[in-house]
Amino acid sequence: MAKGVGIEVSLAVAEAAKLANVDAVAAYPITPQTHIVEHLAELVANGELDAAYIPVESEHSAMSACLGASAVGARTFTATAGQGLELMHEVLYVASSMRLPVVMAVANRALSAPLSVWGDHSDVMAVRDTGWIQIFVENGQEAVDNVLCAFRIGEDPRVLLPVMIHLDGFHLSHMIEPIVFPEQSEVDKFIPPFQHPLPLHPDRPVTMGAFAPPIIYSEAKKAQEVNLEASRGIILQCWDEFGKTFKRYYSPVECYHSDDAKVLLLTLGSFSETAMTAIDKMRGEGKSVGVIRLRLWRPFPFAEIRQAVRNTEVLIVLDRAISFGGPGGPVCSEVRSALYGEDKKPKVIGFVGGLGGRDVTPAGFEEIINKGIEISKRGSDREFEIFGVRE
Amino acid sequence: MTKPEGMLTWKDLNIGSIVAEPGNASQYQTGDWRSQRPIFDSRKCIKCGICYIFCPEGCIEQNAEGYFEANLFYCKGCGICARECWAKAITIVPEEE
Numbered sequence: 001m002a003k004g005v006g007i008e009v010s011l012a013v014a015e016a017a018k019l020a021n022v023d024a025v026a027a028y029p030i031t032p033q034t035h036i037v038e039h040l041a042e043l044v045a046n047g048e049l050d051a052a053y054i055p056v057e058s059e060h061s062a063m064s065a066c067l068g069a070s071a072v073g074a075r076t077f078t079a080t081a082g083q084g085l086e087l088m089h090e091v092l093y094v095a096s097s098m099r100l101p102v103v104m105a106v107a108n109r110a111l112s113a114p115l116s117v118w119g120d121h122s123d124v125m126a127v128r129d130t131g132w133i134q135i136f137v138e139n140g141q142e143a144v145d146n147v148l149c150a151f152r153i154g155e156d157p158r159v160l161l162p163v164m165i166h167l168d169g170f171h172l173s174h175m176i177e178p179i180v181f182p183e184q185s186e187v188d189k190f191i192p193p194f195q196h197p198l199p200l201h202p203d204r205p206v207t208m209g210a211f212a213p214p215i216i217y218s219e220a221k222k223a224q225e226v227n228l229e230a231s232r233g234i235i236l237q238c239w240d241e242f243g244k245t246f247k248r249y250y251s252p253v254e255c256y257h258s259d260d261a262k263v264l265l266l267t268l269g270s271f272s273e274t275a276m277t278a279i280d281k282m283r284g285e286g287k288s289v290g291v292i293r294l295r296l297w298r299p300f301p302f303a304e305i306r307q308a309v310r311n312t313e314v315l316i317v318l319d320r321a322i323s324f325g326g327p328g329g330p331v332c333s334e335v336r337s338a339l340y341g342e343d344k345k346p347k348v349i350g351f352v353g354g355l356g357g358r359d360v361t362p363a364g365f366e367e368i369i370n371k372g373i374e375i376s377k378r379g380s381d382r383e384f385e386i387f388g389v390r391e
Numbered sequence: 392m393t394k395p396e397g398m399l400t401w402k403d404l405n406i407g408s409i410v411a412e413p414g415n416a417s418q419y420q421t422g423d424w425r426s427q428r429p430i431f432d433s434r435k436c437i438k439c440g441i442c443y444i445f446c447p448e449g450c451i452e453q454n455a456e457g458y459f460e461a462n463l464f465y466c467k468g469c470g471i472c473a474r475e476c477w478a479k480a481i482t483i484v485p486e487e488e
Contacts, residue, residue: 099407160406198409207410215397220408222401
């Protein structure tokens with residue numbers, strides 16, 4: 001019987017990678033992710049995890065080493081955050097384009113300058129289009145569960161794509177939470193061995209990441225897009241199977257009091273739990289409010305978003321990143337785009353908040369909702385507002 | 392490759408566009424990058440092979456009589472052979488339209 005233990009979420013993520021029995025880890029420490037790879041280094045050094053731990057001189061090298069490991073068929077894990085994720089940027093595209101199912105935990109962090117080690121989603125949004133499957137988690141248990149799911153999804157022969165698990169830096173990565181770890185035997189059954197169909201092997205030489213002239217590049221990109229789209233079904237199957245096995249259920253868009261709500265708040269990551277506290281209070285006061293939490297960021301859950309907001313009048317989106325000079329937060333902009341063609345759609349009001357580790361409290365969420373309702377009534381001359389900024 | 396590159400659809404590609412046929416780069420006609428070509432004059436050629444050594448494309452071969460000439464399927468027309476030739480046996484001429 002699986003038992004709950006109190007553990008820092010970062011260490012729990014490392015334990016999840018151990019439960020998945022990873023073969024290779026190549027990583028470079030960066031706050032607020034450091035504890036994840038530090039703990040993995042300990043597990044390997046202590047002989048508790050039989051894996052190659054490759055210390056490297058940068059995140060660019062970390063991801064490059066992960067590609068090499070994955071290309072020979074090794075189950076590969078790494079973790080990073082903020083500037084580290086950006087330093088990996090060009091190699092992230094190579095991982096997805098070469099169909100190498102590396103799993104990476106990202107302890108979401110703000111980007112410099114000014115230097116901030118604290119959490120927001122600037123790092124995630126900058127790697128939005130890298131072709132990785134991207135999943136947001138709200139608490140430590142979800143982080144552990146989805147790291148396990150990430151290996152099963154990514155390594156599925158129908159998918160073969162890298163997967164990022166996004167957990168908020170500090171707000172989640174550094175919390176000590178009660179976590180239930182599944183039994184090793186159950187995890188072994190849940191994640192079948194990784195078998196790359198065309199691995200690097202001297203007996204059967206292949207070229208990965210070859211040069212593609214204009215005559216073939218479009219075909220390569222179409223194949224990649226079709227493949228990422230097709231992963232939706234397998235992600236759902238995996239979460240379904242996970243639920244049946246471990247009794248914890250996940251879906252691309254998680255709904256809380258959303259069915260009959262006239263006003264909905266859309267959040268992602270650990271802030272969603274705080275938002276639900278605000279919703280409880282407002283529901284107690286008889287207000288028709290609810291929250292939807294975006295779990296699956298890529299591939300984007302168009303159908304689920306449309307379904308979740310079909311009865312609502314106002315949809316308030318809280319982004320934790322700015323698209324400078326653009327249409328507001330990246331999530332809000334994508335949600336607006338997803339709803340544009342619908343006959344019946346809510347007014348979409350955008351807020352940006354929680355930047356660089358700034359808290360949004362339950363009272364703050366209440367204020368965002370009330371302000372959003374007010375803006376929806378009078379209209380606004382701006383695409384979005386930065387919540388809580390001192391004017 | 393079972394089909395030429397220009398005939399492949401996205402469905403024909405291996406996962407991750409992996410090339411599983413070793414050495415198939417030889418099917419790639421780099422000669423169509425060329426805007427000028429080397430002309431080899433066998434009356435001046437001393438069969439020293441310096442052009443063969445310097446050719447960055449590796450496309451210069453000896454013919455049956457032992458004279459050197461470029462395989463125009465691969466030759467990119469860089470002109471290094473003409474520059475290096477001791478005997479000035481190679482001239483570079485523009486490709487005609």
